[in-house]
Amino acid sequence: MALEDDMALLERVALFRAMDRDALRLLAFSSETRRLRAGDTLFRKDDISEYGFVVASGAITLIDDDVATAIVGPGTLIGEMALLSETRRPTTAIAREASVVLRVSRQMFRRTLEEYPATAARIADELRRRVQEMSADLAGVKERLRRIGADPDRREG
Template identity: 80%
Template structure:
């Protein structure tokens, strides 16, 4: 339960809600090289790294290495989506597997917790929106000759 309380999304959860989520989670052990999930898999669970580390890979390129206290696949808690990356254990790793069904049940039973999490997710969406607006602005400033496909002259 202490580890879940350190995860940003769960930080403001009611203690009883957090306890319910912790007790309903499933602890799994991975060996170095084990695949947790593959890109484009349908997401049913979210994972918290307890110990060890996981490499996130997109198109054969490592995009991140995450360790203890990291929540992987948080969108799986609220919606069925496809995994944007492949996740592979870099070393012997222990993870907690959290189900969407139990997460939803927790939110139903603890409405104050649901409100905190909704506020956190809203903040993240706003932050992503701001970041995308900045990228768009930079692309516009660069102009089409710098961002578009190169034309070949014959």
């Protein structure tokens, strides 16, 4: 894929949308294109993660304990947490069909944030907003559980 195509693909991802053009260009330039055949394994559950993957084409199935938990397609970032810190993969990812992914390294993502502090601040704001949304969603779930008598704070003695 051409650099402009890679940049356009990265811009489809909410996390990267906050980046300015130069930062996005650096990240796209340093990313690697991987082509997968149907059935190829992108990574396995519990692997140590060093990369995030943006699906450019095709479809990737995410599997946890032999159960498909999601099928993701173009514009999806797989392994966002891998860009932020070392972690283990929570699922196995297998190409459902011939697919192309853009591999983004944590090392380069961090370097980009260091070189573009305004971009880093915007990404921090985006992550903070998402954590707040998740907290509000969880509070709503807790309230619904409380209403049906399944209060998660209530302990049985």
